[in-house]
Amino acid sequence: MTPVSAPVSPEDVFASALRGEPCLVIDEDGRDAWLPTEQWLRDADSHDETFLGLCDGPTVDIGCGPGRMTHALARTGRTVLGIDVVPEAIRLSLGRGVTALLRDVFGPIPGEGRWGTALLADGNIGIGGDPVALLQRTRQLIAPSGRVVVELAPPGTGVRTRHVQLATTVGRSAPFAWTTVAADAIEAVARAAGLRAATAHRGGGRYGAVLVVRR
Numbered sequence: 001m002t003p004v005s006a007p008v009s010p011e012d013v014f015a016s017a018l019r020g021e022p023c024l025v026i027d028e029d030g031r032d033a034w035l036p037t038e039q040w041l042r043d044a045d046s047h048d049e050t051f052l053g054l055c056d057g058p059t060v061d062i063g064c065g066p067g068r069m070t071h072a073l074a075r076t077g078r079t080v081l082g083i084d085v086v087p088e089a090i091r092l093s094l095g096r097g098v099t100a101l102l103r104d105v106f107g108p109i110p111g112e113g114r115w116g117t118a119l120l121a122d123g124n125i126g127i128g129g130d131p132v133a134l135l136q137r138t139r140q141l142i143a144p145s146g147r148v149v150v151e152l153a154p155p156g157t158g159v160r161t162r163h164v165q166l167a168t169t170v171g172r173s174a175p176f177a178w179t180t181v182a183a184d185a186i187e188a189v190a191r192a193a194g195l196r197a198a199t200a201h202r203g204g205g206r207y208g209a210v211l212v213v214r215r
Contacts, residue, residue, distance in 0.1 A: 001040070008171035015088035016065055021168035028163045035166065040065045041092075041121060045073035047204025052076075054149045054201060054210050060141060062105050063124035067093030074098045075121075083109065092151040094123020106137055115142050120150040129161050129177025135193035138214060148195060154205070155184040183207040 009160055017023035023035040044052070045142045053071055057079075061070045064082030066089055073080040074097070082093045082100035093100035105127060118138040125131050159182070163175040181189055187197050190211045201208035 007165075010166055010173040010176050011086045013088050013166040013168050013170060013173040016170045017166070018086070018088045018092060021170070022188035024167045026165045026167055026172070032167075038169075041067055042068065044068050047206060048072060050203050051121070051149075051151065051201065051206060051208055052119075054199065054208065055117040055119060056147060057143075058114070059117040059119055060111070060112070060115045061107065061119045061121070062138070063120070063122070063127055064100055065089050065122065066095055067096045067098050067100060067120065069121050070098045070100060071096040081110065105134070106140075109141055112141055113143060116141050116146050118146070118148045120148065123153075123180065124150060125150050125152065125181050126178040129179050130190050131159065131179050131181050132192045135190060135195055135211065139194055142213075144213060146213075147198070150181075150186065150209055150211060152183040152186055152207045152209060153180040155182050157182040157185075159185050159189060165181045185211065186211075 015037055015039045023037055024032045025035050026032045049072055059068045059073055061080060061082045064070045064084050067082055070080050070082035070093055082098060083103040084090055085104050087102055090100045090102050095153045128134050142200050161177055161179040165175050166173045186209050190197055194214055195211040196214045197208040197209045198212045
């Protein structure tokens, strides 16, 4: 009987993707798509920079990956910290000359309650598979007058949580929960987290919103 290989951790598979391995995202219904890693490894483009214009003040980039957005913000002269749970992501971010720490957003983060902006770009509203819990946590990170800048899925796609796997030549990861939130569904999700959508964004094929604390 052929032994079954143990699943690789998502962090290890993602690390191999950041080293240039093509990476598939496999949905629980068997559908797959390529992870756009090459987009994250390049420098920020004009559409990224327009989106980052929504950030205000010192910014914590949650799930910073290889540091594209963190680096673009740092170039504007602002204080910015990237955090990620994947050591390879932090290594690449540090290689861009930015400040980045190996941290889980649900663990201790420097400057809690004082950040001007918490940034959730590149689909990172999906972290943890529970967008309300994630936004509640980001609310704890920002100052009372701060904001959460979140990238969203196109309108009409609702809120969808599914279990996905990552696969490269190093193996196939264990399933983990990931959520997408549509631009026209964020208000209800934000409200449940004690936030409200103050500004909507659309440009360069991407959607987003600025969330602030409800008064």
